[in-house]
Amino acid sequence: MSPLNACGRAFFALALGLHRWASCTMVTNDTGIAAGKTFDYIIAGAGLSGLTVGNKLSGKGYSVLIIEAGPDASWNPEVFDAEGRMFGSKTCNWQYPAYGDDGKLLPWKIDSGACIGGSTSINGMVWYRPTKAELDKIETLGNPGWNWDNLEPYMVAAERNIPPDATQIAQGAGSSPDVHGHNGFINTSFPTPLRIPGAVDLYKEALPLVFPGLAVGGDLSNRTSVSSASTMYTIWYDTVTGKNRRSSAADGYLWAPNQQRAKLTVLATHVVDKVLFGQGITATGVSFLPANGSTPSSKTFKAYAAKGVILSAGSLASAPVLERSGVGKPSVLKSAGITRLVDLPGVGANVNDQPGTAAYALVSAAYQNDTSIIDNRSLFAPEISLINIDELWPLTAGSFILDIASQKGLRSRAQALVDAGAAVNIFGAGAVLNASIDLITTHRRKLALSIFHLHGGYKATYLILLAVPIVEFLAESGSSTLYAAFWPLVPLSRGHVHINSSNPLDHPIIVPRLLEDPFDAAVAVAAARASRAVFASAPFEDIVANAYYDPPIGPNGTDAEYLAWYRKSMFGASHWVGATTMMPRHLGGVVDHQLR
Numbered sequence: 001m002s003p004l005n006a007c008g009r010a011f012f013a014l015a016l017g018l019h020r021w022a023s024c025t026m027v028t029n030d031t032g033i034a035a036g037k038t039f040d041y042i043i044a045g046a047g048l049s050g051l052t053v054g055n056k057l058s059g060k061g062y063s064v065l066i067i068e069a070g071p072d073a074s075w076n077p078e079v080f081d082a083e084g085r086m087f088g089s090k091t092c093n094w095q096y097p098a099y100g101d102d103g104k105l106l107p108w109k110i111d112s113g114a115c116i117g118g119s120t121s122i123n124g125m126v127w128y129r130p131t132k133a134e135l136d137k138i139e140t141l142g143n144p145g146w147n148w149d150n151l152e153p154y155m156v157a158a159e160r161n162i163p164p165d166a167t168q169i170a171q172g173a174g175s176s177p178d179v180h181g182h183n184g185f186i187n188t189s190f191p192t193p194l195r196i197p198g199a200v201d202l203y204k205e206a207l208p209l210v211f212p213g214l215a216v217g218g219d220l221s222n223r224t225s226v227s228s229a230s231t232m233y234t235i236w237y238d239t240v241t242g243k244n245r246r247s248s249a250a251d252g253y254l255w256a257p258n259q260q261r262a263k264l265t266v267l268a269t270h271v272v273d274k275v276l277f278g279q280g281i282t283a284t285g286v287s288f289l290p291a292n293g294s295t296p297s298s299k300t301f302k303a304y305a306a307k308g309v310i311l312s313a314g315s316l317a318s319a320p321v322l323e324r325s326g327v328g329k330p331s332v333l334k335s336a337g338i339t340r341l342v343d344l345p346g347v348g349a350n351v352n353d354q355p356g357t358a359a360y361a362l363v364s365a366a367y368q369n370d371t372s373i374i375d376n377r378s379l380f381a382p383e384i385s386l387i388n389i390d391e392l393w394p395l396t397a398g399s400f401i402l403d404i405a406s407q408k409g410l411r412s413r414a415q416a417l418v419d420a421g422a423a424v425n426i427f428g429a430g431a432v433l434n435a436s437i438d439l440i441t442t443h444r445r446k447l448a449l450s451i452f453h454l455h456g457g458y459k460a461t462y463l464i465l466l467a468v469p470i471v472e473f474l475a476e477s478g479s480s481t482l483y484a485a486f487w488p489l490v491p492l493s494r495g496h497v498h499i500n501s502s503n504p505l506d507h508p509i510i511v512p513r514l515l516e517d518p519f520d521a522a523v524a525v526a527a528a529r530a531s532r533a534v535f536a537s538a539p540f541e542d543i544v545a546n547a548y549y550d551p552p553i554g555p556n557g558t559d560a561e562y563l564a565w566y567r568k569s570m571f572g573a574s575h576w577v578g579a580t581t582m583m584p585r586h587l588g589g590v591v592d593h594q595l596r
């Protein structure tokens with residue numbers, strides 16, 4: 001087997017001098033590159049986190065081995081072409097099965113990246129910043145230092161923003177240099193050309209009619225102001241091929257010609273089985289096996305880490321590695337036949353994704369060939385709206401807030417998560433829920449009066465402080481339709497992921513428990529209703545033939561009808577977090593604020 005060399009493409013692409021070969025990153029399928037060898041650090045998973053950390057550590061001179069279960073798929077247009085991928089594609093995708101509380105298989109699969117680059121090789125590429133309030137909240141859960149002020153410099157460092165041109169600006173692309181990085185690793189830009197400008201104009205007009213107070217335009221990453229805007233992506237326009245290209249973590253941190261590392265080795269198509277522990281439960285290395293293997297015990301190899309082992313196999317795969325290693329909830333380890341080293345019941349708990357679905361309006365025949373309305377291009381969601389509680393329920397937000405903010409409600413929600421195996425104890429569940437509820441309820445839209453001294457006189461201006469949004473609303477066009485996809489952004493529901501056997505090639509059992517919490521269900525139904533109202537609004541009058549095309553539930557449909565449809569059609573929005581929660585151990589945390 002001839003190992004791939006990451007400089008190969010750099011050499012051909014940029015015709016760099018031969019001197020570059022001396023320091024190339026090694027990317028290979030060859031088991032022998034790692035078996036029995038020692039590195040400073042070993043990283044499980046070459047996705048977003050693993051490649052970033054591997055790049056930084058090897059850049060500081062440490063020897064690093066990254067073991068990745070999937071292959072190199074960077075040559076595949078479904079990966080590198082930003083518009084080359086179809087929904088539901090199996091390329092570079094684990095398609096994990098998902099289960100209900102009752103153990104029954106759910107009708108949808110979980111998308112998750114399964115090649116070098118991880119999920120950044122297949123994701124929607126949507127790029128915008130979080131709010132300060134959300135990042136600061138992480139710190140309040142017992143994680144000193146994890147706040148906006150400390151993290152914002154890394155957002156700047158990661159990004160190389162390519163500003164829109166005059167045509168894109170004229171078609172609604174808003175860009176503010178202050179909320180972007182300009183010298184980083186990952187390209188961000190608007191697509192060339194922009195998608196469905198005619199429909200986007202209509203969306204920009206209609207959305208504030210349905211969500212009163214929604215500010216439209218500007219830059220989506222400006223989270224102190226704008227809340228509906230044209231979408232920026234982790235892409236760049238390649239003038240040679242005339243195509244938009246994905247800028248994945250692999251492109252930025254592994255293949256980039258100026259990021260080659262003699263001390264970084266990526267072993268592809270190999271699965272990390274366990275972390276090996278020495279005295280005092282110190283990680284000393286990992287065991288691993290070829291991804292095409294079938295009987296693990298006969299084909300397992302070991303590699304050793306002098307300084308540390310880092311698990312970055314994604315939120316659904318890192319917890320299973322810990323469990324196979326003997327770290328986890330005793331009952332899970334016992335039934336999988338694993339010897340227990342550490343009793344850590346938070347492993348695999350607190351799993352969380354956003355429950356998504358979409359509603360379609362039929363476009364009238366006269367507009368079905370109008371490519372400014374329907375373009376059959378696959379860069380998802382050209383206009384994104386971030387809806388807060390006041391915009392979702394202009395008249396009744398207050399009663400929902402009273403409900404979710406009550407101490408009694410918090411206790412029973414927390415107890416429900418413990419009962420479902422989604423949280424370790426009522427204190428931990430309460431802390432996590434309370435943090436989310438605080439974000440939803442106290443960071444509301446406010447008018448704050450500020451007085452500026454101007455030329456000796458005084459001028460009053462109103463400053464709108466944006467709330468943390470609770471719905472992400474993505475505006476699209478389909479075949480003969482316009483449609484909206486949407487999901488609650490701060491769900492209170494939680495699920496769990498655990499191994500069912502000691503075999504590292506078996507899928508874990510993932511129980512998402514989407515939409516179990518009644519507040520999530522209420523948000524979901526309100527978003528679904530609002531999506532119909534958008535297509536029934538005046539701006540769409542000419543071009544929409546049927547605003548209630550799919551699902552065929554009309555304006556008088558009951559909440560129960562909408563909810564039943566939502567549950568039937570829903571899928572995970574692919575934004576999984578949790579399972580190895582960073583939180584103090586007494587609350588059910590798995591790692592501390594130093595990720596140990």
Ligand SMILES: Cc1cc2nc3c(=O)[nH]c(=O)nc-3n(C[C@H](O)[C@H](O)[C@H](O)COP(=O)(O)OP(=O)(O)OC[C@H]3O[C@@H](n4cnc5c(N)ncnc54)[C@H](O)[C@@H]3O)c2cc1C
Binds near residue numbers: 044069270504573
């Ligand atoms: C379909 C989809 C759409 C998305 N859209 C967006 C979007 O538009 N914008 C956005 O910001 N985010 C989006 N995301 C989310 C984003 O891509 C992820 O949050 C991010 O990639 C997670 O990084 P990670 O390092 O935790 O995991 P990943 O990037 O998934 O990497 C984990 C890696 O570990 C490997 N692995 C798993 N198990 C093992 C094992 N036992 N041994 C060795 N390797 C293993 C996997 O193959 C994978 O390569 C999307 C995700 C998906 C799946």
Ligand SMILES: *[C@@H]1O[C@H](CO)[C@@H](O)[C@H](O)[C@H]1NC(C)=O
Binds near residue numbers: 004029071072269
């Ligand atoms: C590595 O393995 C993958 C998947 O089996 C294969 O497609 C690829 O060609 C291999 N690469 C090398 C250099 O052997």
Ligand SMILES: *[C@@H]1O[C@H](CO)[C@@H](O)[C@H](O)[C@H]1NC(C)=O
Binds near residue numbers: 029269290292293
């Ligand atoms: C499995 O992968 C290993 C290492 O990449 C390779 O040597 C072997 O030929 C593969 N076996 C099969 C059956 O594909």
Ligand SMILES: *[C@@H]1O[C@H](CO)[C@@H](O)[C@H](O)[C@H]1NC(C)=O
Binds near residue numbers: 176177179222
């Ligand atoms: C965010 O948008 C508001 C309103 O348009 C503007 O006043 C402010 O300067 C913007 N902030 C940044 C950093 O661009």
Ligand SMILES: *[C@@H]1O[C@H](CO)[C@@H](O)[C@H](O)[C@H]1NC(C)=O
Binds near residue numbers: 187246252
């Ligand atoms: C970023 O874009 C430039 C062109 O502007 C391109 O040469 C480079 O390869 C891209 N890098 C990544 C990581 O996508």
Ligand SMILES: *[C@@H]1O[C@H](CO)[C@@H](O)[C@H](O)[C@H]1NC(C)=O
Binds near residue numbers: 365366367368369
């Ligand atoms: C749209 O295009 C199709 C296929 O080219 C054609 O049959 C149809 O008549 C066109 N419709 C309109 C309204 O132009």
Ligand SMILES: *[C@@H]1O[C@H](CO)[C@@H](O)[C@H](O)[C@H]1NC(C)=O
Binds near residue numbers: 376
């Ligand atoms: C849409 O694009 C896909 C993929 O490029 C193509 O197969 C399909 O025929 C196109 N559909 C229409 C209606 O143009």
Ligand SMILES: *[C@@H]1O[C@H](CO)[C@@H](O)[C@H](O)[C@H]1NC(C)=O
Binds near residue numbers: 140430431434435438
């Ligand atoms: C809930 O969060 C608020 C705001 O951070 C905090 O003041 C309060 O103590 C928390 N309550 C519980 C029960 O954790």
Ligand SMILES: *[C@@H]1O[C@H](CO)[C@@H](O)[C@H](O)[C@H]1NC(C)=O
Binds near residue numbers: 501509
């Ligand atoms: C879990 O393991 C048991 C025992 O081996 C098996 O019967 C069951 O089918 C497994 N469940 C799943 C969902 O794989």
Ligand SMILES: *[C@@H]1O[C@H](CO)[C@@H](O)[C@H](O)[C@H]1NC(C)=O
Binds near residue numbers: 554555556
């Ligand atoms: C919905 O209800 C209103 C008021 O009862 C009624 O006027 C209207 O016709 C109904 N619409 C549909 C589509 O059933």
